[in-house]
Amino acid sequence: MLMNGVVPGNQERGWNDPPQFSYGLQVAHGPQRNLLNKRPPPALTSGAGAPPAAPPSSNPLAPPPCAVAPPLLNPAGPPPGAVATPPPPHLGQMRTKREAAISQSESEPEVEGVMSVLNGALAACRRAVKAQVCNEVAKRLHLMEDSWRSGRLSLPVRRRMDTLSAELQKGRWDAADDIHRSLMVDHVTEVSQWMVGVKRLIAETRNLSPELLEPLQKVRGPVEDSAEPVREPVKEPGELQQSLQLVQKEEEPDSAEPAQNPVEPVQDPVEPVQDPVSES
């Protein structure tokens, strides 16, 4: 019953282990605020404060008293103890997101698109960065591609890598960096072997002089989803976190499925080749 983006703790290894929050949820908060910080006025000094008189519930099966509760959905109110076949649980908001998620299953990220961007960036780096570093990065990109193609990466990871490569291509270095961090925090087991290569790639690419960035721009990037109700264009880092949370929400129902083999022929891009002017 915890909110989305939250996973229960590891009760096997740690007693009363608290739930785990996604990177986006943790970063969104400022310093510690104390909303629960009131104490009631002290009890009368002579003897104990009289405990509030609450009617003891004699029938444990009785439903919550509806007289003082917020209005029930069914205004007639339930008869005590006799409830007909209960209606399906009210998932509310979740349903619309789920529908949206199903409707965009065709936007399953493609490894080719992601790899072409990353390799493009790497190619751009080769002219300015030491060969040894580039080879190390290449090794890790290869590892990632391998994991992706053999179905070892979960959907949330694939989706976020897709977004990362899109940001990288647009020259939005901070956004790309933030996504890499969120992946390291939320999915370290899946990504730790190769993510540092992506991290280094972002770091080196952002330092390149603009003319070197041409190979990156020429790459056919991941297809932009124009009719997407959930994922909005990210303008600010704050929005990125929001969109990550939304992505999390839609990913929750899907995360259980085994990763499909995403190998499909690369679609012809709907959009023309990117404008060569770089954004930095």
Add this chain to the structure above:
Amino acid sequence: MTTYQEFIQQNEDRDGVRFSWNLWPSSRLEATRLVVPVSCLFTPLKERPNLPPVQYEPVLCSRANCKAVLNPLCQVDFRAKIWACNFCFQRNPFPPSYAGISDVNQPAELMPQFSTIEYIVQRGPAAPLIFLYVVDTCLEEEDLQALKESLQMSLSLLPPNALVGLITFGRMVQVHELSCEGIAKSYVFRGTKDLTAKQIQEMLGLTKPAVTGQQGRPLAPQDAAATCKFLQPVHRVDMNLTDLLGELQRDPWPVPQGKRPLRSTGVALSVAVGLLEGTFPNTGARVMLFIGGPPTQGPGMVVGDELKTPIRSWHDIQKDNARHLKKATKYYEALANRSATNGHSIDIYACALDQTGLLEMKCLSNLTGGHIVMGDSFNTSLFKQTFQRVFSKDYNGDFRMAFGGVLEVKVKELGIGGTSQWKVCGLNPSTTLGIYFEVVNQHNAPVPQGGRGAVQFVTQYQHSNTQRRIRVTTIARNWADAQSQIQHIESSFDQEAAAVLMARLGVFRAESEEGPDVLRWLDRQLIRLCQKFGQFNKDDPTSFRLSESLSLYPQFMFHLRRSPFLQVFNNSPDESSYYRHHFVRQDLTQSLIMIQPILYSYSFHGPPEPVLLDSSSILPDRILLMDTFFQLVIYHGETIAQWRKAGYQEMAEYENFKQLLQAPLDDAQEILQTRFPMPRYIDTEHGGSQARFLLSKVNPSQTHNNLYAWGQETGAPILTDDVSLQVFMDHLKKLAVSSSA
């Protein structure tokens, strides 16, 4: 016209200061008669989003033994461009850059709203932050894997220019070279033999070779950064280090049946401290120690390797049966002092089901401003997220951690400035110090003209963005003559601050004295305070009254007496050390939560409300949320639990019940998402075994002893022989009004 409550709150918001007394008694004798000393809680780096730092050096008083910073309390002659120091009355000329000031064009540091102000000062090249990981490899496979992943993750959270290093240890201690190319190399030390700093530095190649009989000297910082192969910038070695971490194996030495692994924590720390001392003295650095069990060999060992000899308990310590305790504590204290001298912090991340030796090692963190995090396993959300939060960032995108803190406190005594200085090393925005003052005026000496005392706090530190900064807070309070103005002094009492300050004194005593003596001391202070300020008729307990400014204080003391900070029963020595460590560094609000947990009630009777921490608050149709700081407990009353079990929350027409169940969870989330360290999360109900966390904290106003005396059965009786608040207050009143004092 502000009340004292408002005055206290405004001062805390602006300056991060809470004084026990906001009117100061004018003589030493009167101060001791007040029982609670004149003292304050001070948060040097309180987060102030509306306080942009200024980019110039502070103006100092020119008197050599004063050097107070220009502040709003100083008298200024704008025409002559002269200011008078309010601490020593020295007249100082303004520096030439202040030529343009006037009373309509004042520099920020003179304005009252800048009683707290921060200066950015440039002194030499910006020094990078340094993080040295010291990792125990005697862990279970699952734990080691989880720890490795957390460390790899942390590399993504470090700033690219930070320097990072890795020492691993088990039976031996390995210092890893982080060169970018070729074969990975490491330097190995025997875990049994302690070495001096000089030996360590020589063996690691950190000293210049001896030239014609000269002693080896440590490298200059610039050389060290370039050539220190053990501490390298993250942006250069992150890929190699990630691989290195990924390839770490468990300590290869086999552990025979009935034995503990040989863990050389003492030597590992000695090497870490020596390495940093030899390469980056006086630069902000963090040693992060990760351990999965106690030190079992070498200097600083806490227990032997035979499992049949358990690690010391409180009982052992009281019976003087803890062989290694004194020697180990002394060893770690020496390391801690060296580290503090160099401005280096030491964190301890201890994850194990049994104790790990925090009692002996706590000084490493306490003296250097480092963290202590205690968990059951590295593969838990509690450790992983708490560790992530070490690297949390503020509203500017900078780390909340600060380094190399030095705090100076300056006071005015009869015209002569007096200063005290402390090294605080590691700091964060919530670090709060307790500072205790001694009034030195002689009794019957006249109250100083102008009637105000002043204190100035000057905190120099290295910001996480590597800037050197100085934060200056200057405050004043009026002196008062205790003979004629005792009521005013009484109304200036801040009972919350006083409770925390006395509690810190109590913890300090508890760590150096026998347990029962501390409780007697605390009780005696409380009785004296009640005798001094209570309104009563002699020998008539029922007439006893306390004014509003003191009314909550006895309750705080009651809960403090029962708290794990003063009661070691039911906690291991490590647990007590852990709780005390956090208690003496948190700000006032969090400290109060630790002393007297907050209890909120959720029911259909109305919106959520705070309720008494009392057994009478435990009712069948309520959900309770209790925050003790270390735990968040959600307790479902008997009826609620039955409804939940029956599944009413799944039914559409019982949406309100679902919302009721969700409400405390939502409120708990807010705390879970921000608190450091992350608390345990306990979801329990009437009759549940975990309900004991709630039952042991509430005031047991109903017990099995007095249940039938109550008449009406409301609330849950607690099975305890502990004294209740009511009985405690009755005794207190009797003693306070007694004429045979």
